[in-house]
Amino acid sequence: MKMFGFSLAYFLVILDTTVLTIALPDLRASLGGSLAGQQWAVNAYTVAFAASLLVGGAVADRYGAARIFKVGVLAFGVISLVSAAAPDLGVLIALRALLGVAGALCTGGSLGLLAQLFPDQKARARATGLWAAITGSALAAGPLLGGLLVDVYGWRAVFLLNPPIALISLLAMRAVRSPGGHRRIDWRVQLLACVFLGLLAQSLIGPSLVAGLLALATLAALVLAERRSTAPALPGGLLTATWPELLAGTVANFAFSGALFVLTLLLQDTRHLTPLQAGLAFLPLTLPMTVNPLLTGRLVARYGPRPPILGGLALITAGLTGVALTDTLAPWLVVMGFGLSFVLPALMAGMVNSAPPGTAGTAGGVLNAFRQVGATLGVAVMGVIAHPLPTAAVLTAVTFACYGLTLRRTRAAVPA
Numbered sequence: 209m210k211m212f213g214f215s216l217a218y219f220l221v222i223l224d225t226t227v228l229t230i231a232l233p234d235l236r237a238s239l240g241g242s243l244a245g246q247q248w249a250v251n252a253y254t255v256a257f258a259a260s261l262l263v264g265g266a267v268a269d270r271y272g273a274a275r276i277f278k279v280g281v282l283a284f285g286v287i288s289l290v291s292a293a294a295p296d297l298g299v300l301i302a303l304r305a306l307l308g309v310a311g312a313l314c315t316g317g318s319l320g321l322l323a324q325l326f327p328d329q330k331a332r333a334r335a336t337g338l339w340a341a342i343t344g345s346a347l348a349a350g351p352l353l354g355g356l357l358v359d360v361y362g363w364r365a366v367f368l369l370n371p372p373i374a375l376i377s378l379l380a381m382r383a384v385r386s387p388g389g390h391r392r393i394d395w396r397v398q399l400l401a402c403v404f405l406g407l408l409a410q411s412l413i414g415p416s417l418v419a420g421l422l423a424l425a426t427l428a429a430l431v432l433a434e435r436r437s438t439a440p441a442l443p444g445g446l447l448t449a450t451w452p453e454l455l456a457g458t459v460a461n462f463a464f465s466g467a468l469f470v471l472t473l474l475l476q477d478t479r480h481l482t483p484l485q486a487g488l489a490f491l492p493l494t495l496p497m498t499v500n501p502l503l504t505g506r507l508v509a510r511y512g513p514r515p516p517i518l519g520g521l522a523l524i525t526a527g528l529t530g531v532a533l534t535d536t537l538a539p540w541l542v543v544m545g546f547g548l549s550f551v552l553p554a555l556m557a558g559m560v561n562s563a564p565p566g567t568a569g570t571a572g573g574v575l576n577a578f579r580q581v582g583a584t585l586g587v588a589v590m591g592v593i594a595h596p597l598p599t600a601a602v603l604t605a606v607t608f609a610c611y612g613l614t615l616r617r618t619r620a621a622v623p624a
Contacts, residue, residue: 213380214318215342217281220373221311224253224288225583226350228304229468230483230490231363233476238363239297247591250469251584252301256308257315258580259402262441264316265573266393273324274386277317278378283310285374292367316573324386330509333557337505340553345498351468352494355487392439400430401441405581415592442574450575452614453555456517457575458582459607460551463524463600466586467531467544468493470596492538496545501553513558514611516550521608523547528601555579 228235232246241249268276287306294300322339326332357365404426411420434440447454468490475486507516527544531537559575590596 212342213377213384214277214321215339216373216380217277217284217314217377218318218339219342219346220281220284220370220377221257221314222346223350223353224307224311224370225257225465226346226468227354227366227369228253228363229472230351230354230487231358231366232472234358234483235297235300235363239294239300241297243591245297245301247469247587248301249297249304251587252304253308253311254465254580254584254587255406256305256402257311258308258577258584259405260309260312261315261573261577261580262401262570263393263395263398263573264312264314265320265570266316266398266441267313268316268320268573269570270393272386273317273320274381274384275317276313277321278381280310280313280315280317281374281377281381284314285371288367288370288374292364294364312573312576315576320572321384321386322572333509333513334505336557337501337503337508337553340501340504340549340556341498350494351472351487351490352484353487355482355484358483394433394437394439394441397430397433397437397441400426400433401577404430405584408581408584442570446571446574450559450571452611453513453517453558454575454578455607456521456551456611457555457579458585459604460521460524460548460555461579461582462586462589463528463544463604464548464586465583466590466596466600467528469587470590471531471537489537490541493541493545496542497549497552500546500549504550504553505557507550508554508557513554516554517558518608518611520547520550520552520554521604521611523550525601525604525608528597528604532595532597532601 229250232249235241235249236246264276264280284307287303287310291300291303291307294303322332322335326335353369354366357369404423407419407423407426410416411423434442471490472486475481475489476483481489504516523543524547527540527542527547530540530543534540555575556572559571586600590600593599
């Protein structure tokens with residue numbers, strides 16, 4: 209029951225990364241706005257989510273994973289209810305940003321609970337596979353549910369899905385308690401991270417040279433503040449030890465979110481499919497994420513996280529290449545979906561396993577922050593460049609090569 213409760217909340221968080229994408233044409237007809245405004249309707253959530261994930265993991269480690277989880281789930285349900293009544297695009301974008309913050313609290317708390325409830329690494333790997341299968345169904349449900357609701361009730365109904373799911377999750381987790389820790393939080397560093405990610409997204413969506421320069425200046429201030437901080441946002445050595453996983457997570461989300469955005473506009477604006485038909489067209493991409501993570505969890509428990517990640521990157525590259533070069537989407541979307549379902553659960557298991565004691569929330573927050581940066585960049589970049597899908601295929605292939613080299617060096621460094 210506990211596993212179901214916190215998996216359901218993460219289902220809710222992931223659902224909102226995709227469910228609105230399929231509603232963009234109806235949203236544009238209802239509230240108006242430019243292409244950049246539509247991108248911000250999607251990206252306000254992912255930007256705020258990414259920017260808040262570090263602080264979400266830190267406060268979960270500091271004040272108790274169960275408490276922060278419940279606060280995040282309650283806020284998510286209430287803000288969703290208000291979003292359904294948004295009078296214009298600007299208000300909706302602001303509410304989507306608040307949803308992203310609430311989602312970060314849910315995620316930080318759920319990752320801390322995962323480490324708390326499954327202290328054994330092999331059991332945790334299998335539990336992560338089950339958790340990823342439950343939450344992966346959100347990726348399958350997002351376009352389909354979004355298309356169905358938009359066809360029947362319009363885009364506002366998309367947000368009315370969240371409150372009942374949030375209530376069920378809270379009821380399932382009502383008896384769960386977890387102790388807090390002693391880790392301090394440097395709020396200045398966390399604020400700088402939020403500002404940097406927001407400016408970075410604006411510089412790409414705009415595009416805006418001023419926002420880009422401000423983003424670089426904020427990044428410099430963030431690095432300086434992190435070095436001088438007595439309570440840094442990132443545990444010592446975490447980035448050095450896990451940069452291949454962080455790179456893989458960033459690129460995987462870049463490919464998925466960018467392809468979803470581009471293909472949604474292609475299917476509805478060019479091929480004139482209805483929202484429901486477009487949602488059904490994405491099932492070959494999203495359905496593997498509901499079943500294959502169970503296999504991924506077993507593979508991680510037996511062989512470790514890196515082989516499934518490497519194989520998944522190869523499949524994502526093949527899927528993107530096929531989508532870019534042919535008019536037949538379904539078989540290549542299946543290949544890409546299986547690739548994502550190998551990569552994402554293995555990444556999460558690897559990060560949580562390698563986290564120092566008491567920092568599981570922070571380690572998971574770092575990975576999810578990088579993944580959401582990738583999602584934000586995917587929508588921003590692939591929405592404006594001339595050949596988005598081939599570009600994503602090349603980027604994923606390069607990441608596959610880099611990750612393969614790190615895996616080979618790791619094996620060579622381990623004595624027989």
